[in-house]
Amino acid sequence: MSDDERDRRPLDDDDFGREGKRAKLEEVEIPKEDVKVDLSTGVWLVKVPKFVAEDWSKVHQPGTELGIVRLYQTKDRNQLPIMTFHLPETEWARDTPKDYDLKFTNTAPQNEFVFTENAKGHAVGITGVVQHEANVTPKLNDAYRKMMQKRKEKLASQSRTVRVLNEKAGRLSQFLHQKGNEAGVGMIQRKVVAQHEKKDRLPEDVLMDMLFNKFRETQYWNFKDLSDQTQQPAVYLREVLGKIAVLHKRGPYSNFYELKPELKLGGEKEDDGDDDIDED
Numbered sequence: 001m002s003d004d005e006r007d008r009r010p011l012d013d014d015d016f017g018r019e020g021k022r023a024k025l026e027e028v029e030i031p032k033e034d035v036k037v038d039l040s041t042g043v044w045l046v047k048v049p050k051f052v053a054e055d056w057s058k059v060h061q062p063g064t065e066l067g068i069v070r071l072y073q074t075k076d077r078n079q080l081p082i083m084t085f086h087l088p089e090t091e092w093a094r095d096t097p098k099d100y101d102l103k104f105t106n107t108a109p110q111n112e113f114v115f116t117e118n119a120k121g122h123a124v125g126i127t128g129v130v131q132h133e134a135n136v137t138p139k140l141n142d143a144y145r146k147m148m149q150k151r152k153e154k155l156a157s158q159s160r161t162v163r164v165l166n167e168k169a170g171r172l173s174q175f176l177h178q179k180g181n182e183a184g185v186g187m188i189q190r191k192v193v194a195q196h197e198k199k200d201r202l203p204e205d206v207l208m209d210m211l212f213n214k215f216r217e218t219q220y221w222n223f224k225d226l227s228d229q230t231q232q233p234a235v236y237l238r239e240v241l242g243k244i245a246v247l248h249k250r251g252p253y254s255n256f257y258e259l260k261p262e263l264k265l266g267g268e269k270e271d272d273g274d275d276d277i278d279e280d
């Protein structure tokens with residue numbers, strides 16, 4: 001075989017020799033941990049509000065109680081037990097609402113597992129099988145409203161500033177007031193009122209929690225009622241609604257929003273007939 005033909009052919013073990021084979025094997029990193037698989041332990045995969053997750057991130061002591069789940073004998077319209085979740089009265093959750101609703105979104109997920117990782121982020125075992133998926137949403141009580149009001153005030157203080165753009169604008173405003181120009185004064189007043197009535201945007205996860213609560217109360221909502229309930233800018237509200245809800249275009253619920261099928265219990269879509277739906 002010529003040197004050119006040898007260079008073009010695939011390499012095999014004979015080309016490495018004994019020392020070469022050892023070198024190839026040493027390049028392969030074999031995890032030292034024993035891979036453990038536990039398929040007998042069932043777990044719940046639960047989505048919680050961002051502010052709850054942030055509180056939990058402050059806890060570093062093993063064995064700390066993060067909350068209590070209560071199951072009641074009463075069942076909902078899907079014949080599932082009514083459940084609630086409660087944060088403990090503790091320093092790390094001092095300013096956070098304590099009472100929440102816990103509701104299943106999928107009672108039979110497929111091929112979902114909990115993995116353990118080593119220090120390098122490699123999966124080295126399975127410690128549980130996801131049996132249920134659920135959402136935790138805050139109860140609309142005084143504690144929740146107080147927290148939301150504080151957030152709105154904080155956002156307002158960060159976003160609302162007064163700044164003089166230029167000297168000419170200041171002289172024009174002074175001239176209009178001195179002359180008593182009704183049209184000019186009216187224009188300024190309307191501008192001030194519009195700025196005052198401008199709605200502050202809540203964080204998206206907080207707004208989604210509010211909307212999920214509303215859809216739990218009533219299956220169908222029109223945009224005006226949701227706008228009144230959430231007090232959010234129309235464009236922003238439509239944008240968030242488009243991520244979790246569908247808009248019926250005709251039929252008995254024309255111009256009403258409804259949760260997307262995959263966000264309902266078990267991902268099952270209810271029969272709505274032949275209504276046209278727009279995922280706005």
